[in-house]
Amino acid sequence: MDLPGRLARFAVVALVLAASTAAAEPYLALREGYLCSQCHVNRTGGGKRNSFGVGFAQTVMPLWKVGPWDEGSPSSRGALGWFTDPRLGDHVSLGAELRFQNVTTFAATGSYLGQKLSAPEANNFAIPEGQLYVEMSLVKNYLLLYLDETVAPEGASAREAFVMAQYPALGLYLKAGRFLLPYGLRLPDDNIFVRQVTGFNYANQDLGVEAGIEPGPAFFHIAVTNGNGGGADNNVKKQITGTAGVAIKHGRIGLCYSWDDSSTDQSGSTRRVAGGYVGTGWGRFSALAEADAIRDWTGPPDGKTTPTATANWQWAFYGEIDLLAYKGINLKAAYDFNDPDIDLANNGRERFTLGFDAMVLPFLGISAYYYLRRDIPQKVLGNQDMLVLQIHAYL
Amino acid sequence: MSRALLLICATLAAATSRGDENPAPAPPAPRDLARELLGREVYLRACVACHGDHGDGKGPGARRLDPLPRDFTLGVYKFRSTASGSLPLLDDVVRTISAGVPGTSMPSWANLLSEDERRAVADYVLGFSPRYHEEPLSERIVPPLAALRPLPATGARLAHGKALYKAAGCIECHGPLGRGDGRAAKGLKDETGRPIRPLDFSRGFYKGGSTPGDVYRTFITGLDGTPMPSFASALPDEEDRWSLVHYVRSLSRPRGIWSWLFGLQTPWE
Numbered sequence: 001m002d003l004p005g006r007l008a009r010f011a012v013v014a015l016v017l018a019a020s021t022a023a024a025e026p027y028l029a030l031r032e033g034y035l036c037s038q039c040h041v042n043r044t045g046g047g048k049r050n051s052f053g054v055g056f057a058q059t060v061m062p063l064w065k066v067g068p069w070d071e072g073s074p075s076s077r078g079a080l081g082w083f084t085d086p087r088l089g090d091h092v093s094l095g096a097e098l099r100f101q102n103v104t105t106f107a108a109t110g111s112y113l114g115q116k117l118s119a120p121e122a123n124n125f126a127i128p129e130g131q132l133y134v135e136m137s138l139v140k141n142y143l144l145l146y147l148d149e150t151v152a153p154e155g156a157s158a159r160e161a162f163v164m165a166q167y168p169a170l171g172l173y174l175k176a177g178r179f180l181l182p183y184g185l186r187l188p189d190d191n192i193f194v195r196q197v198t199g200f201n202y203a204n205q206d207l208g209v210e211a212g213i214e215p216g217p218a219f220f221h222i223a224v225t226n227g228n229g230g231g232a233d234n235n236v237k238k239q240i241t242g243t244a245g246v247a248i249k250h251g252r253i254g255l256c257y258s259w260d261d262s263s264t265d266q267s268g269s270t271r272r273v274a275g276g277y278v279g280t281g282w283g284r285f286s287a288l289a290e291a292d293a294i295r296d297w298t299g300p301p302d303g304k305t306t307p308t309a310t311a312n313w314q315w316a317f318y319g320e321i322d323l324l325a326y327k328g329i330n331l332k333a334a335y336d337f338n339d340p341d342i343d344l345a346n347n348g349r350e351r352f353t354l355g356f357d358a359m360v361l362p363f364l365g366i367s368a369y370y371y372l373r374r375d376i377p378q379k380v381l382g383n384q385d386m387l388v389l390q391i392h393a394y395l
Numbered sequence: 396m397s398r399a400l401l402l403i404c405a406t407l408a409a410a411t412s413r414g415d416e417n418p419a420p421a422p423p424a425p426r427d428l429a430r431e432l433l434g435r436e437v438y439l440r441a442c443v444a445c446h447g448d449h450g451d452g453k454g455p456g457a458r459r460l461d462p463l464p465r466d467f468t469l470g471v472y473k474f475r476s477t478a479s480g481s482l483p484l485l486d487d488v489v490r491t492i493s494a495g496v497p498g499t500s501m502p503s504w505a506n507l508l509s510e511d512e513r514r515a516v517a518d519y520v521l522g523f524s525p526r527y528h529e530e531p532l533s534e535r536i537v538p539p540l541a542a543l544r545p546l547p548a549t550g551a552r553l554a555h556g557k558a559l560y561k562a563a564g565c566i567e568c569h570g571p572l573g574r575g576d577g578r579a580a581k582g583l584k585d586e587t588g589r590p591i592r593p594l595d596f597s598r599g600f601y602k603g604g605s606t607p608g609d610v611y612r613t614f615i616t617g618l619d620g621t622p623m624p625s626f627a628s629a630l631p632d633e634e635d636r637w638s639l640v641h642y643v644r645s646l647s648r649p650r651g652i653w654s655w656l657f658g659l660q661t662p663w664e
Contacts, residue, residue, distance in 0.1 A: 032500075038459055051444035052456030059495075059502030083507040085440040141455060168455050214458075249461060282657040323656070 025357070026185045026288055027322040027330065028061075030281035033249035035219065036186060041135050043173055043212055044221055044243075045186040046202065047148045047160060048095035048133035051085075054395075058083060058362040063328030065362065084362065086395050090140070094395070095133030098152070101126055101390040110380035117380040127153040129202075141168055146177075159205060171214025178207050181241045182221035183256045185277050185290050185318075193316040193338035193351070194290045198273050200258070206239065219254075220244045227262025237261040251280040256292075269298040284324040291317045313342045320353075328359040332369075349375040349382050365392040434519030437512050442520070445500065450523030460500045463589070470524030471586055473618040474603045477533035479625035482526055484535060488517035490604075497600040536627065537615050540608040546634065548607075548641035556642025559635055563626060565643070568593040573646030586620035593623075596646040605647075610640045 026045070029036055036045025039053030049057060058065065086094045103124050110117040130152025136145040148160035162177025180186070183200035195201040208225030220242070227239025239262050245254030258273040275292030292315060299309025320334040334353035341347060355369030367390045375382025438446075447454040450467035457464050465472075474491050475483035492513045495503035504513060521527045537543075546552065560566055568583065570576040573596030585591040594602065603613045614636060617625030630636050 033461070034459055038456060050455065051440075052454075055441060055444060055502070058507055059504065065506040083437075083441055083504075087440065168458070169453075171458065283655075285656050 025188055026279065027281070027286045027320065027332070030252070030279045030286040030288060031284075031322070031324065032060075033247075033281065035214065035247055037171070037214070041133075041144070041146055042148075042160065042180070043164075043166075043171075043175075043214075044180065044182045046180060047131070048093075048135055048146070049395075050135075051087075051093075054085065057359075057394075061328060061359045062362045062364075063326070063358060063360050084395070091137045093135045093137070095131075095135070097129055097131040097133070097392075097394045099127065099129040099390055099392050101128060101388055104387040106385040106387075108380050108383040108385070110377040110383055112378035117378065119380045119384055131159065138163075142166060159202065171212070171219070173212050175210040175212075176208075178205050179210060179223070180205055181223055181225065181239075181258070182210060182212070182243045183241050183258055183273070184243070184254075184275055184292065185279070185288060187318070191351075192318050192334075193336045193349070194275070194292050194318040197294060197314060197316050197338055197340070198258075198275070198292050200241075200273075208238070217246050217248050218244070219247060227260045245277075250282055251278070253278045269296065271296050286322045287320065289317070289319040291315065312340075314338065314340045315342065325356075330357045330359075332356065347376055349373075349379070355388075363393060363395050365394075366390065367392065430515045430518065433512060434515035434517075437508060437516040438519050441504065441508065442516065446520075450520065462499055462591075464500070466587070467520050467523035468525075469586070469620075470526035471620040473620055474613075475533075475616050475619070476535050476537040476539070476612055477616065478536050478627070479617045479619060481533040482521070482524070482530060484533060485514065485517050485521065486539070488520060489513050492517055494604060496602050497605075498594075498598075498602055537612045540606065540612075543608040543611065545607045545611070545640070546637040548645075552634075552638040553642050553645055555635070556638035556640070556645075559630070559639045560642055563629060563639065565639075568622065569596060573597055573643065583622045585622075591621055596643055597648060599647040601647075605644075607637070607640050607644065610643055611636060614639060 026036070028034075029038065029045075032038075037043040039049050039056055040046060041048045041050050088094065103126060105119075105122045105124075107121045108119050130150065132147075132149045132151050134147040134149075137143075138145055143163070143165050145163050146160060147158065150157045150159050158178060160177070160179045162175045162179050164173055164175045166173035180202065181200050181204070184194060184198065187195055190196060190201040190203055206223070206225035206227065208223055210221065210223035212219065212221040214220075221244075222240070222242035225239045225241070227237070239258065239260040241256075241258040243254050243256045245252055253276070255276045256274070258271070260271045260273075272295045273292060275290060277288065277290035279288035280286065294314050294316070296312045296314075297309070299311070316336070316338040318334065318336050320332060323331045325331050332353065332355055334351075336351035336353070337348060339348045351374070352372040353369055354372075355367060357365055357367040359365045367388075369388045369390075371386040371388070373382055373385055377383075439448075443454055444456040445454045445460065445464040446452055446467065447457065447464075452464040452466035454464065470482060472483040472487065474496075475481070475487045477483055477487070489510075491501070492508070493503060493505040495501050508516070566577055567579040568575070568577045570580065570593075575593040575595035577593065580593050583591050583593065599605075601610055601613070603609050603618070613623070614626045614630065616627070617623050626636075626639075630639065
């Protein structure tokens with residue numbers, strides 16, 4: 001098979017697999033002046049909604065509330081009318097998430113060493129996310145067991161599984177198990193460069209412990225984990241990841257850092273990630289941005305420069321503006337940038353996003369996004385624009 | 396048996412005729428366990444996240460809300476059709492549950508809970524306060540919305556309302572343009588000592604409802620637990636009351652694209 005053909009086939013597979021999205025929309029929290037933990041069980045956001053989030057999803061978010069046509073015969077709806085509560089008794093609560101999408105990848109051309117490259121148009125249906133959540137209250141309000149199980153598109157696997165002790169009055173918690181690391185904005189699309197290149201996304205979890213506290217407007221989260229992206233580690237050094245910030249009604253600011261010396265790579269690779277984010281929300285309008293710098297080091301553990309040692313610095317930026325055009329309908333414009341090696345000129349890649357999310361009914365949303373993607377000419381896959389139409393059902 | 400029935404009928408008739416001559420609060424209805432259970436179930440599923448297990452406004456989702464959820468144990472309610480300082484009627488609480496409270500995190504439950512469920516949970520909510528069990532039922536001092544007969548908004552009434560707005564002291568807290576920036580606006584506190592801001596009328600929503608009847612009710616009853624007093628005695632004349640209602644409502648006006656974009660309240664809420 002010729003190079004363009006192989007590239008095209010790879011592109012289809014890569015794009016479908018990479019179109020991985022997940023729950024959590026920071027713009028909602030910014031618009032309402034909430035922290036992630038206002039609506040999600042996980043204090044740092046994403047995953048199962050708590051009882052406030054379930055109510056919010058049914059009362060504030062949707063374009064249409066279910067039920068007006070049944071107002072005359074509410075008793076036919078049983079004990080709780082149209083209100084959906086996923087609790088089973090006093091101690092167990094369920095949740096779920098399913099995204100189904102159609103991805104059109106548009107043709108692109110490029111060149112490499114004089115050879116013309118091309119990637120053809122493709123269209124695919126995919127399930128980028130299928131999750132099942134279980135929250136078990138061991139001691140009401142103080143101790144819970146949380147499971148976030150991936151059930152689609154592939155075999156079942158645990159995305160998060162942890163025990164969490166908390167003291168709600170202070171927003172204090174201690175988490176132990178497998179979880180998403182507390183770094184940056186928990187954006188819903190793992191392909192956003194700040195999530196993709198930092199590795200802090202829904203596809204990467206780690207094992208360890210996490211603690212946090214939310215005194216007044218401030219919040220602090222820190223995790224000590226095995227490191228190395230949840231893979232094999234050297235069993236000696238750990239990854240430390242933390243976020244600290246301040247959230248007020250109309251804005252927030254956060255600083256994040258990750259220190260990872262845990263690689264089993266005998267050459268001594270290490271990674272440092274540092275970044276920050278800001279966000280604001282006023283009425284229908286919200287905006288957020290995150291910037292991260294990443295340093296990957298391969299060489300002596302003491303950091304001394306040798307002929308074989310390599311250090312790579314890269315940085316990434318993400319900015320987003322949201323406008324609530326009408327109840328339940330959010331327009332979004334976003335810009336991504338990543339310079340994968342700051343020592344090389346003109347090798348940055350960009351992505352412009354334009355589209356909308358419509359929360360049509362409680363627990364059901366649709367969205368349409370066009371991604372204008374720009375990369376260096378030899379990376380033809382990175383120059384393919386995409387149109388993603390998605391149905392999102394959740395509980 | 397028939398004698399017993401006759402006795403009951405006679406007692407009821409006597410009670411009814413006494414009520415006709417001198418209207419008195421109705422006696423509390425007998426306990427309805429099924430209704431109590433329904434109210435409890437609805438509360439535990441739909442309300443507990445903010446208002447807490449014990450109705451004290453300290454639910455797990457309450458910490459970051461502004462304003463904080465109502466503490467039902469105090470038995471102090473803003474939105475009533477009863478006299479200042481008294482408990483609300485069941486209908487008042489049902490109205491708040493149905494309509495929500497614009498400008499706060501309290502949503503409308505009208506399309507999610509049936510009328511029966513809203514009434515049951517309203518009853519359950521009222522029961523958190525010892526006052527509900529100890530005090531007689533409150534008397535309605537403002538007729539139901541459907542029974543109110545608003546005087547029409549004329550130019551003369553608006554002018555009269557404007558004068559009353561100043562004379563009655565509304566201007567002191569709500570400011571000359573009704574933007575909540577009056578001289579006394581700073582330093583106001585609610586019944587728990589937390590800072591509270593006078594409503595900015597120009598935003599186009601009123602927490603107790605936006606119809607003329609809703610605003611009328613707020614004037615007459617005041618908002619318990621806040622510095623907003625009852626004007627029932629100060630404005631005994633219907634002409635004055637409706638003039639002020641229309642003037643205050645006239646202060647609500649669109650403020651252009653910036654307000655549309657960045658206004659703190661969206662019109663559908």
